[in-house]
Amino acid sequence: MVMAQPERPATHDAEAARSRLQSSAEATLDQRQARDWGLSAEDWTRYRQLMQGPLGTYSPNLDPLTTLGIEARTNEERQRLADLQVQAEIRRTEKLLSYQRAYDAAWQRAFPNAARVNLPDSHTRAVDGNGRLALFVKDGCAPCDARGRDLQAAGASFDVYMVGSRQDSTRIRNWAARVGIDPEKVRTRAITLNHDEGRWLSLGVAGELPAVVRETKAGWQRQ
Structure with missing residues (x-):
């Protein structure tokens, strides 16, 4: 059967x-x-x-x-x-x-x-005392991390702009934590954390990231 x-x-x-x-x-x-x-x-x-x-x-x-x-x-x-x-x-x-x-x-x-770009002004001290700096970084970039640490260690006030963040604030927060950005400096706006939102392209500054730039009479210049 x-x-x-x-x-x-x-x-x-x-x-x-x-x-x-x-x-x-x-x-x-x-x-x-x-x-x-x-x-x-x-x-x-x-x-x-x-x-x-x-x-x-x-x-x-x-x-x-x-x-x-x-x-x-x-x-x-x-x-x-x-x-x-x-x-x-x-x-x-x-x-x-x-x-x-x-x-x-x-x-x-x-x-x-x-004007093409209007980054925030500041009267706080920058690296050489001539004004506020802008630091453009991207995620997964070891030199970008190192540049952020160096600027903070030098006592600079600066504005961080993450290129390619896709409006994901978690990426910026994770970057700041990895780099060791002092939360108190962020709270007092000695250091600000921002999405790039096309600023890097609009500056027209040559070269790769990271980039530290400052506005001069001749336009935006890498530092």
Whole structure:
């Protein structure tokens, strides 16, 4: 006598199908992201693994090329990633400059007689006693962290602007905590913490972040 096999619940089949569909979608997304960064599937898998370790805890927003470059296993691998990052930065800079030109034109149309940027004034002492400084930083940037610590240690009053914060105040608070910004200085506004909101692009100052700038008669200048 042949025993009938028990039927599997329909919910089990549906869950299995959803799981397969999700896995397929995640694999497709990984392939696309790896391709966007010029990386192989093996590179991307290693990047994902690294971001689950200590590096991802210390710098949760570190980009894939920097992550893999820092953790490169050979000189050849390190150089390959550095070359990829240079090309990525060139493409990014070209896009930023194109957008900045469009932004400049839009600003001129909307406010033809207005100053481009109006950062807060202050009579508190800055590094060299000539006025308030603005520090532009981004998350996952060790030199940015170091610059913030140096300015605070020097007794500077300054305004921090986080580029790429996406209006997420938690990022700025986490940055301030990591850098060791004194909460009392924030309370008294000796140091202020702000979203960039396009200010960095509007300044038109060349170079990478971090950037410490001050307004002079010749315009905004890096310090």
